[in-house]
Structures are given as structure tokens and as C-alpha cells.
Amino acid sequence: MLFEKLKPEVVKILGKNDTSITDRLHEVCQLLKDTITYYDWVGFYFKNGDKEELKLRTYVGEETSHEIIPFGAGICGQVAVSNKNFVVPDVQAQDNYIACSISVKSEIVIPLFKDGENIGQIDIDSNSRDPFTEEDERFLEFVNQEVATIL
Structure with missing residues (x-):
């Protein structure tokens, strides 16, 4: 399975202690976008200090103006509140969706949890309708667990 082959690559990238954390996160984004055909935009958002908002740290894909997302706004903002x-x-079926691109479906x-606290998230957009499976969820949970070890 593709995800099983990617796990050691993610660990290897995150283990590059001579590279900045942001650069390592960016490299993980690039790996996922380049390897998984339906991952068209991959990024990491983190809680912005003590503010009730997320700040985009790094991403790969089409440019976005959504560098700051208030808690509760859009899918990312809802995850910051729900912890789920x-x-x-189908993004068009969501009332509280912040459109990044008309091509996103x-x-x-x-x-992303560190010491039990939701400190951020991985966000992936796809230009395909309904491509994500439970395997994607488990794999991305693994990625976030590994990211938490370097923060």
C-alpha cells in the first residue's frame, strides 16, 4: 500500500535535525502532493500564539490568501474547535466552507496534538470529488504524530 511505503519517508524527512522545522514540514507537504495523485494542496496550520486563530506555516499547491483562519471559520477553523x-x-455541500480555489472539490x-493539546492541523484539498478514505485519515494521523515529535 502506498501509505505504508510513505511512512518511512515521512520519518526520514522529519528526522533531518540539520534542517529547520518549517523546511521539514514543507518537504513533507511536497512529498505528499507529489506522491498521492488526489492531494492537490497540502499545508500545515498552527495555533497563532494565544489568539483564537490558525496561521499557515507552510504549504505546497496553488497560492492561497488564507494565511489566517479564525477558530470556527471554514473546515480548518471548525477542526480547531472540535478537535476531530x-x-x-463535496465542499459545495458545506455551509461553513472557505473557498481557496474554484477547482477544489x-x-x-x-x-495535530502535542501533549494532548490541539496545536495545529494538516489540511489537504483535492480537485477530485470524494477521494478520501479511512486509510487517508489513519495515514495523516500518523504524519501528525510524527510531526508532534519534532515540535
């Missing part, structure tokens, strides 16, 4: 995975098979957001 959010898989959106679906989205998956997985919260």
Missing part, C-alpha cells in the same frame, strides 16, 4: 478529523467529500483536515 473532518472529511468533506473535497477537503480533509486532521488535527
Whole structure:
């Protein structure tokens, strides 16, 4: 399975202690976008200090103006509040969706926990409708667990 082959690559990238954390996160984004055909935009958002908002740290894909997302707004903002995975098979069916691009059809957001606290998330947009499976969720949970070890 593709995800099983990617796990050691993610661990290897995150283990590059001579590289900045942001650069390592960016490299993980690039790996996922380049390897998983339906991952068209991959990024990491983190809680912005003490503010009730998320700040985009790094991403790969089409440019976005959504560098700051208030808690509760859009899919990412909802995950910041709910602390739960959010898989959106069809973004047009979501009332509280912040459109990044007209080509985006679906989205998956997985919260990132450090010491039990939701400190960020990985956000993936797809230009395909309903491509995300439970395997995507488990794999992205693994990615976030590994990311938490370097923060």
C-alpha cells in the first residue's frame, strides 16, 4: 500500500535535525502532493500564539490568501474547535466552507496534538470529488504524530 511505503519517508524527512522545522514540514507537504495523485494542496496550520486563530506555516499547491483562519471559520477553523478529523467529500455541500480555489472539490483536515493539546492541523484539498478514505485519515494521523515529535 502506498501509505505504508510513505511512512518511512515521512520519518526520514522529519528526522533531518540539520534542517529547520518549517523546511521539514514543507518537504513533507511536497512529498505528499507529489506522491498521492488526489492531494492537490497540502499545508500545515498552527495555533497563532494565544489568539483564537490558525496561521499557515507552510504549504505546497496553488497560492492561497488564507494565511489566517479564525477558530470556527471554514473546515480548518471548525477542526480547531472540535478537535476531530473532518472529511468533506463535496465542499459545495458545506455551509461553513472557505473557498481557496474554484477547482477544489473535497477537503480533509486532521488535527495535530502535542501533549494532548490541539496545536495545529494538516489540511489537504483535492480537485477530485470524494477521494478520501479511512486509510487517508489513519495515514495523516500518523504524519501528525510524527510531526508532534519534532515540535
